[in-house]
Amino acid sequence: MIGRLRGTLLDKQPPWLVVDVAGVGYELEASMTTLVALPAAGETISLYTHLTVRDDAHLLYGFLREQERTMFRALIKVNGVGPKLALAILSGMDEGAFRRCVLDDDIKSLTRLPGVGKKTAERLIIEMRDRFPHWEAPEAALLDGGEGEPPAGSPRDTLADAEAALVSLGYKPTEASRMLAGLEGEPSTEAMIKAALSRRMAG
The missing domain is CATH 1.10.8.10 (Ubiquitin-associated (UBA) domain)
Structure with missing residues (x-):
């Protein structure tokens, strides 16, 4: 299992990024919350990772904060939620915002996310609610990204x-x-x- 990578950010093409670690380029998929907080290409970064092994591919996902990875791993355990939907959820709202939606039974906000219908939102609320008391409530706000945006293209x-x-x-x-x-x-x-x-x- 690959749990963490530290290296040079080579490329960032949302939702993908490539990190050079001792000459090996690791391709990872990340949420927009992580991507907007990353520095420009050429900078050193450290990411928490989650590896998914399928019959046809080994897929690596990167997270700037361990709390986001923990949320990702909790989400993909929910019936009907795979890695793609979990990343979409984490792209639309951070852990703190998602936690508030679940604890407040806020189905309306959850259904604004792509791929989340009413039934999925209800399932997320039911299956995730009991897990939150064991977590420290994150302080980050909805899509509170980092600074240091890279230069714009055309x-x-x-x-x-x-x-x-x-x-x-x-x-x-x-x-x-x-x-x-x-x-x-x-x-x-x-x-x-x-x-x-x-x-x-x-x-």
């Missing part, structure tokens, strides 16, 4: 990358386009995605 490339990332999370192309409308002035793909997800959750 506006068209940034918009296309942001739309592709949202589609990879489970949003339909037309929905992703609506979420990104008017955000062309954001300085980077990650900033654009962060703003789009914040708008979606506030909507």
Whole structure:
């Protein structure tokens, strides 16, 4: 099991990133919450990881904070929730916001996330509620990302990358386009995605 990686961030194309560790490039998938908090390519980073082994692939997921990995591992134990949906949930809200939704029976906020219908939201609330008392309540707020956004590419490339990332999370192309409308002035793909997800959750 690969539990943690420390190395140089080579590339960041949401939701994917590549980390060089002693000459080996590890490709990981991460939530937007982690991606927007990462520095620019070329910087040293340390990530908590989770490895999923399937018949056709070994998939590695990266998390900036151990609490986010803990949440991811709890989510994929819920009936009907796989790694893709777990990352979509963690991209739309951090652990603190998700915890509040579960404890407050806030089905409406959960169903704003891609792939989460009413039945899934109800299942998340029922199966996750009993696990939270054993966790320290996280202090982070909804999508409270880090600083240090990387330099922007061309506006068209940034918009296309942001739309592709949202589609990879489970949003339909037309929905992703609506979420990104008017955000062309954001300085980077990650900033654009962060703003789009914040708008979606506030909507």
